[in-house]
Amino acid sequence: MLQFIPMPTHEVRAFQRGESDAYGHVPERQTSDGDGASCRHCLKNIPKGAGMLVLAHCPFPEKQPYAETGPIFLCEDECAAHADSATSPDVLSTSPTYLIKGYSEDHRIVYGTGAIVEKSSVASAAQGILAQDRVAYVHARSAKNNCYLLRIEGAGSLS
Known part of the structure; x- marks a missing residue:
């Protein structure tokens, strides 16, 4: 999950x-x-x-x-953090594509994991990246501007 x-x-x-x-x-x-x-x-x-x-x-x-x-x-004003971490958030439905890439436990990019994916494929692509041995977590970013959006982890990953 x-x-x-x-x-x-x-x-x-x-x-x-x-x-x-x-x-x-x-x-x-x-x-x-x-x-x-x-x-x-x-x-x-x-x-x-x-x-x-x-x-x-x-x-x-x-x-x-x-x-x-x-x-x-x-x-600008206080907002509640996205609470249901198992549910894909709104931020991953506003653009047609996203950049995702995997990082190792020591926070280095794992080469070959970066991909621009359709919004409907973010979860499955992230699962595929997380299944790789050296990947500890995935970043989802803007495909157009490379701006950081959020972190994706598998059950039992690093926090």
């Missing part, structure tokens, strides 16, 4: 309080135009007119050559 893992609440709350992002900047406050700005915590599209944060995020525990950093969106 797959688990769809949002950003940890404690990290999100820190950004909502104005703590610095991966580049040492305070998150930018903007208003969502309702088109493709998905919160990495509730894993839903931020509604048109709602406040949102834009910030640099690195979803890895430490800086290293494979630790990609890029822009993400968060709800």
